[in-house]
Amino acid sequence: MEKAKVKRPITLLRHISQITFFIFIVFGALFGLKKQHLSLLPFIEAPKEYGEYKSQLRQEGRNIAIVGPGYPQAFDTFLPIKSCRFLRQTGTFRACFMHFLSECIGWATPLRLVLPHVLLFVILAVPFGRLWCGWVCPLGFIQDTLNTMRKTLGLNPHSLSDRIKKSFRGISYGLFVSIILLSVISAVAAFPWTLRKQVYLSICQMCPSRFIFPYLGGWPIVHSFIPFGYGVFTTLSTIFTIFLGMSFFIKRTWCRICPSGLLLSVFNRGGLLxxxxxxLKCTRCGICLAVCPLQNENVYLEKSHIKKNRMMELKRDRNIDHKACIHCFRCIDFCPEEGCLKVKFLHIKIFSSRPH
Structure with missing residues (x-):
């Protein structure tokens, strides 16, 4: 269905965006970026007990996931996607927003310090939703690279049943809720310190980024299985890293359960994009469903319930945004019908399907 000779301008533009942002986010410090102090975004420091504990682990040479490399990155800001905290030597941004949520809850950070960062997240998320996943996220780029390798070898991707897709959605909600609850536990003094320190920054402890980005950014960490709490998170992180690697066979596997993607999906409908x-132009050819990396059916099924004799009474242009959509716009790039699918920003058309 995908022909190499056919030009796909949106796909080409997206690949350029992914490569550019991957280099900027992961290796930005190599281009001479210096530490920036933004007065509108206050620097958030660890409470005394966590600061002393992390210093103790550093002195012992135990570079486990919760220790972290400090924050020498150029910007003390948190992107909506995986701008990983372990990119100490090369990274541009402090961490991802899920790290921010987990850390601020665990540290019981005052609202006056939290709100400016939350406002920045809203400003970045509201206009674009999960476009961050499809066009910017480094983990998304890695998954798409694995998919490209599979296609180069002439192998077909594996499709998921509706039941499995529904299970993945359940896992994503479970992960998000678990991260928030564990962050709350790490903040409550009534819980024993032995437990609190082990569940601190659970998002970073179980994220596949802890296996990937430290080795790109020059700060390898120790994947400790002792004590028990660290062992559980290291095991989960290993499983999720393998899960991400399955993108070689199943497109965008990690995106189906990613907590950051789940948070961004809130802004996928009703935003500026x-x-x-x-x-009336849809012929139900099924190309949109076939090329969607997440197998979203909403674009394809939008017409299925409409009766022929009522079509002219309905609004022809129907919003087909979906919370799981990563806005890669492959459906638009591959749709063969002129003007059947289109993308608008502030109600101004920026992309539209056309015959190939």
Whole structure:
């Protein structure tokens, strides 16, 4: 279905964006970026007990996941996607926003310090939603690279059943809730310190980024299995890293359960970026469903419930945004019908399907 000779301008533009942001986010410090102090975004420091504990671990040479490399990155800001905290030598940003949530809850950070960072997240997330996942995220780029390797070898991707896709959605909600609850536990003094220190920054302890980015950014960490709490998170992180590697066979596996993606999905509908479908031009060829990396059916099924004799009474351009959509716009790039699918930003058309 995908022909190499056919030009796909949106896909080409997206690949350029992914490569550019991957280099900037992961290796930005190599280009001479210096530490920036932004007065509107206050620096958040660890409470005394966590600071002393992390210093103790550093002195012992135990560079486990909760220790972290400090924050020498150029910007003390948190992107909506995986701008990993372990990119000490090369990274541009402090960490991802899920790290921020987990850390601020665990440290009981005052609201006056939290709100400016939350406001920045909202400013970045509201206009674009999960476009961050499809066009910017380094982990998304790694998964797409694995998918490209599979295609180069002439292997077909594996499709998931509706039951498995639903299970993945359940896992994503479970992960998000677990991260928040564990962060709360790490903040409550009534719980024993032995437990609190082990569940601190659970998002970073179980994220596949802890296996990947430290080796890109020059700060390898020790994957400790002792004591028990660290062992559980190291095991989960190993499983999730293997899960991400399965993107070689199943497109965008990690994106299906990613907590950051789940948070961004809240802004996928009703934002400034919208995807629309002219239902009268749709021939139900199924190409949109076939090329979607997450097998979202909403674009394809939008017309299925409409009766022929009522079509002219309905609004032709129907919003087809979906919370799981990563806005890669492959459906638009591959749709063969002129103007059937389109993308609008602030109600201004920026992309539209066309015959190939």
């Amino acid at each position: 919208n995807k629309e479908k002219d239902i």
